[in-house]
Amino acid sequence: MRGSGRTWLVWRLRPEEFLAVLFFLPSAFVTGKAYLYDVGAGLTVPPRIYHGMVRLAVTAMVAALFVWFARRKPLWSRLGWIREVAPFLICIAIYTNLHDTIAFVNSNDVHDALIRIDQWMFGVQPCLWAQQFYTPFLTEVFSIAYMNYFVLSVTVVAYLLLAGRREAMREALLGTILCFYIGYFFYVAFPAAPPWLTLASQFTRDFHGGWVTSAAVRMKALDPNASRGAFPSLHCAVTFITLAYAWKYKKALFAVLLPMGVALVVSTVYLRHHYVIDILAGLALAVLAYVAAPALDGWWTRQRDRVEARGGEGWASEPKAGC
Numbered sequence: 001m002r003g004s005g006r007t008w009l010v011w012r013l014r015p016e017e018f019l020a021v022l023f024f025l026p027s028a029f030v031t032g033k034a035y036l037y038d039v040g041a042g043l044t045v046p047p048r049i050y051h052g053m054v055r056l057a058v059t060a061m062v063a064a065l066f067v068w069f070a071r072r073k074p075l076w077s078r079l080g081w082i083r084e085v086a087p088f089l090i091c092i093a094i095y096t097n098l099h100d101t102i103a104f105v106n107s108n109d110v111h112d113a114l115i116r117i118d119q120w121m122f123g124v125q126p127c128l129w130a131q132q133f134y135t136p137f138l139t140e141v142f143s144i145a146y147m148n149y150f151v152l153s154v155t156v157v158a159y160l161l162l163a164g165r166r167e168a169m170r171e172a173l174l175g176t177i178l179c180f181y182i183g184y185f186f187y188v189a190f191p192a193a194p195p196w197l198t199l200a201s202q203f204t205r206d207f208h209g210g211w212v213t214s215a216a217v218r219m220k221a222l223d224p225n226a227s228r229g230a231f232p233s234l235h236c237a238v239t240f241i242t243l244a245y246a247w248k249y250k251k252a253l254f255a256v257l258l259p260m261g262v263a264l265v266v267s268t269v270y271l272r273h274h275y276v277i278d279i280l281a282g283l284a285l286a287v288l289a290y291v292a293a294p295a296l297d298g299w300w301t302r303q304r305d306r307v308e309a310r311g312g313e314g315w316a317s318e319p320k321a322g323c
Contacts (some may be wrong), residue, residue, distance in 0.1 A: 006308040011304040059093040111192040127195040139209035145263035172245040179289035182233045191228035196272035232281030240286035
């Protein structure tokens with residue numbers, strides 16, 4: 001039955017694949033529009049926009065490779081985990097692009113409200129209060145901890161993959177991906193610059209550390225006024241949900257990751273990347289994604305089964321949404 005052909009094609013996807021399409025299209029549109037605006041106005045295209053166009057091209061190639069893999073099933077199709085991993089890679093590319101173009105979409109910043117909330121909770125601005133603890137050693141340690149985000153976010157998934165626990169691996173990936181996408185929505189709805197930008201005139205001490213700290217400072221200097229991805233803290237949200245899956249599937253791994261996670265959360269304030277309310281919002285986001293991911297996957301599978309029962313074509317050769 002082809003009467004609902006488009007619906008049939010949608011339900012052949014997994015929920016994380018559908019979310020990738022749903023977010024990639026507006027991300028591509030906004031980045032392309034920002035690029036054409038600068039070119040049309042005769043302006044120098046900022047590095048964040050230029051790099052965004054490159055990321056879009058790479059993401060499109062990854063998506064095309066994924067579709068080819070799914071349809072052709074080559075000899076190396078035994079690497080079936082590629083289907084789980086591809087949506088995560090696309091998710092990261094979309095994250096970077098949205099992070100760099102939020103101000104182009106919504107200019108109604110809310111960081112003043114976040115500053116007031118932190119002031120109300122603590123009577124001081126935590127990022128300013130933390131200056132008393134600055135040392136080159138601590139700054140480098142926390143800079144490394146902050147960069148460990150890229151390691152933490154994939155550690156549990158990599159462990160589950162190597163352990164052959166594919167179903168658990170996909171559960172962890174889906175929860176992490178959902179955490180990212182919900183965060184994207186809040187980024188656009190509530191754009192907020194980080195403390196290192198909004199409170200710049202109030203800081204009385206500068207950072208001094210090693211090469212990791214220097215590299216981070218250079219990255220910020222590429223486009224110092226562009227960042228609007230403070231609320232909620234996805235660094236913290238993804239760390240929290242990663243720790244939750246580590247606790248669920250391998251408590252020994254949780255014990256290893258916990259100190260890294262705590263250091264990362266503290267680093268977001270010490271390094272002036274986030275307000276404390278961002279961290280609390282990140283915790284709430286992680287809980288939401290952790291609970292919502294299996295519910296979404298179960299609902300998606302039931303919808304897919306209903307479409308199949310109504311006579312969708314080609315289902316016999318396709319895995320279930322939750323497989």
